[in-house]
Each structure stands twice: as C-alpha cells, then as structure tokens.
Amino acid sequence: MISVALFLYILSFCFYVISQVQNNPFYRRPGFFLLVLGFMCTGINLFLDAVSIGHIPAFGIRNSLVIFAFSVSFFFVLLYLRFKVDLLGGAVAAFSGLLTGLALFFDKIQYIGQKDFSIFMTALHVFFTFFANAAFFTACVIGLFYLVQEKNIKLKKHGIIFRRLPSLEILESSGNFCIAWGFFFLTVGLGIGVVMSKQVFGHFLMLDAKEVWSFLVWFLYAALIHGRLSSRWRGRKAAVMAIIGFGIVVFSFIGINIFMDTSHGEYFMGNLIIRG
C-alpha cells in the first residue's frame, strides 16, 4: 500500500510540475486528486499496520516517516477545505513522496512485545507530536511564500511567482491556522508525554535535552500565537517567526538525537518492539 501511495505522490507531483511549466491550471486538478488519493493510501497503510500489529503503529523509523507523510498531507487537505486554495500542492506531493519513498528502505515492525498503558500513551504521544511537526512544517513553507509574495508587492515585481502565489491575507490566515493546530497537537502530545513519563520513570519531567528543547518549542509557539493575537507580530514578522520556529523544531526533533544524550530514541527502538 505504501508503494501505491508513493506512486500517487510522484504522479501528483508530475502534474503540478506540468501545470507550472506549461502555465496551465488545468493540470492542477488531477494533481490535487492524486495527492488526496496518496493521502488516503497512506492512511489505509497505517490502518493495515495497526491491524497487523494490534496496536497504534507509531514505532520505528518506517512508521515515523509514514505518519509524517500522512500528517503533512492531512494539513494540505485541511487547508484546502478551510480556505479553498490548492496551496503548496507540488511541495506537499514532493515532500510526502520523499518520506514514503524513504520509508520503503526500513523494515516493518511485526510485533509489539509489551502492550500496556504506557505503550499506548507513547504511541499517542508520537502521533500528536508528529501532527504538530507537520503543522509547523506547513506553516514554515507558507511563511516562506509570504515573504516572497510580500517582497514582490513591496518591490513592485510582478513576475510569474507573484501571479501564482495567493494573496497575503490568505497566506497569513493559513499560516495562523497551521500554527494554531500545531500548537494544539504539541500541547496534547507533550501533556501525554509528561503523564507517560510519570508512569514509566516515576517523574513528570526527566529534564533531558529532548524535553527541555520540546518545551522551548512550546514556549516559542505560545509566544508567536500571543504575538499574533496581540497584533504585534503580523505579516512579515510573523512569517519570519514561523520559519525560525520550524528551524528549532527540526533541531529539537533530529539534532538533539544526534548531538545530545536523550532517552527518547532508546525508548522507541529498545526491547519493546520486535522487527520483522
């Protein structure tokens, strides 16, 4: 099923590229539908994995990549339903395609050894934080688009990119929308993580590097939302903050595991799961 999703994402990306190269919006429609189909296939793949292992499939690199692809496409669909704009279609198809393609290189988890409450909480924690990261990624790309479009309008450059990108208001509203949902998912994900930490380790906070950086991300987005609500950070400033915010998300998500000691990686990859 994941190969089918990959094929659909690649096909969707091709249609978006043709639409851009030929300057013909006609090809965006099939691109959009193929992307939605790819999203559905990714969802079905997660469901089938859940049935086969008898648990939420949120462990191991393969599942992490698939969840990330699923959540990025999910936000694309959500934005379309909310704003009726086929925003970032090509970028989402390419990114989701890349993630599902990478997932194919990793083994599938066949069996989860331990099925207690803490594992269930861990799975939920992973799911929610991935959705938060996907939302922040989308907000970051929208922020980049905002900066480009704003520069085009300020400098009076009305080339092809100016025409293709939507209005500043739509870009700003959709960025806000993603950050609000991302913050919600992050809050729930961190909350679950804290409860789980108490269950497994006996403390609400272990204060390892990953936790510290995760809370830093939470505070940063809380400040960003406050800045937007109080109208101090609007437009360009908010777009820059969304990009910086995602930079910190990437570091706290990947960089920490590489440069610092953290219990997270071990916990997920440890003896709780058995690979096929």
Add this chain to the structure above:
Amino acid sequence: MSVMNQQEIVVTGMNHKTAPVEIREKLSLSQDEIKKALGLIKEKKAFNEAFLFSTCNRVEAVFVSDCPEEGVKKIFEILALVKNVPMSDFISCFYKLTGIDAVKHIFRVASSLDSMILGEPQILGQVKTAYKCATSAGSSKVILNRLFHRAFQAAKRVRTETGIGGHAVSISYAAIELAKKIFGNLSTKKVLLVGAGEMAELAVEHLVQNNVAHVFVANRTFEKGLDLAKRFSGSAIRFEEVVSSLEWVDIIISSTGAPDYIINGKDMRQVMKKRKNRPLFFIDIAVPRDIDPDINKVDNIYLYDVDDLQDVVEVNMEERKKEAALAEEIVDEMAVKFLGWKKSLQIVPTIVELRKKVQDAVECEIFRTMKDNNLEKSFQSEAVYRMVDSICSRLLHDPINFLKNPGSHRDVQSYILLVRNLFNLDDKGKDECVVKKIEN
C-alpha cells in the same frame, strides 16, 4: 451545368487602425440603425446572408455573396443611406477581406485579438448582440449561423486556453488586481477616496463592483465630497480627518491637486499601532504625489503611485501579447476547420439530386412491375417505400462517401462535375416512366 456557385464569405469594414475617430463616429450605428440597414439588405435582396456590427472602434459588415465586389458596393450604398454620409467620406477607410482571411478576421474580432485593448472582454458580448440582431432580422442563415457559432467557440477557447484576459491592462484594474493580491477578499475592506479625478473615481467604481464594504470620500470641498459619496453609496468625511481615518480604512486612493504630501511617513508608525498592524494599501494617482513614498518601507503598508501602476500595465500588456500568439494558433486551426465544413456544403445539391434520380428510377421500375402483375394497390404500402429507401441508401452509400471525402489534396469541384456527368444530373428531361407514375 448547375454546379452550385462559389458563395464567398466577405468582410468589409473599418476600425480604429484604418479610420480616424471623426469617421468612426459618423458611421457608428445604433441598434435601430443596424435593424434598418439589415431591413434594407433584405428588401433589396442584395445578399443571401448578412450581418452588421458596430462599436465605438469599428463598423463591419459580413455577408455571403458570389460577387464580393458588387456586395461591397451595396454595403457602402446602404451605409451612406442609413447614416446620411457621402460615400466618398468613408470608402478609403474600408478594408475588404474574403475567404480564409475573412473567417480569421471574424474569429479574431470575437476573441478580442483585433481590439484596441488586446483581450478586453466586452467585444464578445457586442458580437453576440449583433448576431442576435441579424438572426431576428432573418439575415443570418446556414453559413453565417455556423460562422458565428464557431467564432463564439474560438473566443471561448482563447479565453480559457490562453491567459489573454488574465492581466489587467488599465491603471484602475491594475490597482484592483493588486488590492486582491494583498487582501484576497475585498468584501470586508473599506475604501477612502481622497480628492477626485477620472482615474481615481474609475478605480473606486471597480472596487464597488468588487463589493467592498464601504466607500468614504474626503474632498477639500465637503459638498463635492458629499456628491461623490452619494454616487458610490458611501459617506463623506472632512479633509482634515484623512490621517485619523487611516485607523479604520484599508485601501486609500488619492488624487488631489495638493502641491505637498498630504500623508507623511512619520504619521504611519502611530497609525499602524492603532490599526493593530492590519495591512494598508495606498494608491497614489496624483501628480505631484500626495503620499510620502517612504511609507512603503513601513511593515504591512503597500504604496503604488501612478508610474508603478503604469509599469504594471505595460508588463501585463507584454504578457497579453505573448498569449495572443497562442490565441492566433487557435484561430488559425478553427478557421481551417470552418472552411472545410463550408467546402463540404458544395456537394449537398449534387447529393440531393443524385438521390432523387436513383429513387425515381427504383420507384419507376417497381411501379412498372407491379402494374404488369395487377398489384398497383400494393405500391402505396409503407413496406414498398421503405424498400425503395433502403435500395437507394445501399446503392448510393459509396458514391456519396466518395464525394464527401475527396481528401485534402483533391479538388471537390472536379469530383462533383464527374458525378454529375456520370449520372447525367443536368439533363432536365424526365423519364417517361417517372412522368406516368406522377400522373397516377
């Protein structure tokens, strides 16, 4: 030999490229005058089919005739009569196009490729109205009906398959396009018009058409402001209130005769704080400028002056020209297809006569056989007529196909001639048997 005479599609007319405005305004036809002219054409039986079209930039006649020169003269006479203008005043401004050039011209006019402002959308509606007028006057028949339906299709394809209408080519439209790129939906936005002026008022009119929430007008003479506000169903504010109003308006169109800036950059930081950094869009149409250009440096403020808008228009015009090249390909393709159809019309009389001849021959032989066997009454039965039809269809299937599909490199005329000679279709003498059958 009665091979159908070659009916030529002819366009004669003048437009903004060939005639000065003095001539164009003299010959411009109202709807009633078009009806009158078409009536005269019908009365004089000048042409089988005719169509008249008049806008501020062109007066054109399209007709179908086997003698284009004569036809053009008649059109001149009718125009001179209806408009009461001597023919010598306008003849030199008229062009005459025939065949594929005429068809392409009509397709280009409907697709707005021949308009003064390339790609403007009104022309198609004007052509449609003129066509309606021609059909209700009964002067548009088989050929012109098909021609104009194809012209409308060509225009639709040009609009959907190319970006010819996609870029604003007037200053007021360019301003609206920019406002949409900043605000997206204009229905919640408030507009302030400072001063007055044709271009600024036109921009406000376009904004009103785009359903802006409200229009405010500030004029040095408050009464004048009130009049303008009434025109846009808006409200007037005092000129002194302009800076404070920036707190709650979103689009400002300025066109005053003030020698200095009326809105300065230093005021804006305070204004933006008060309006919680919501975007502001300034359109400065005044010369000398009304708005300090430095305000464009403030976050969430966008300023365009008349030169900036003119640059946008020029870039857009270039884009339209590029798209026009694609549109010309569509026009060429559709014109060739249309002429293919028109050519196929020449074979229709031959097919009708051929079928009639064969049908008569078959009926005649059946009639004779039945009469010899005293079965005359059965001749009237449905089954016999159906049989006659079937025999004719089967017999003529191949010859008719041969006529219909001569191939692109072969000459239809010579094939029509061949078939007419082969079946002796031009002999007026009737078969004795057929005469007898008719008498009975």
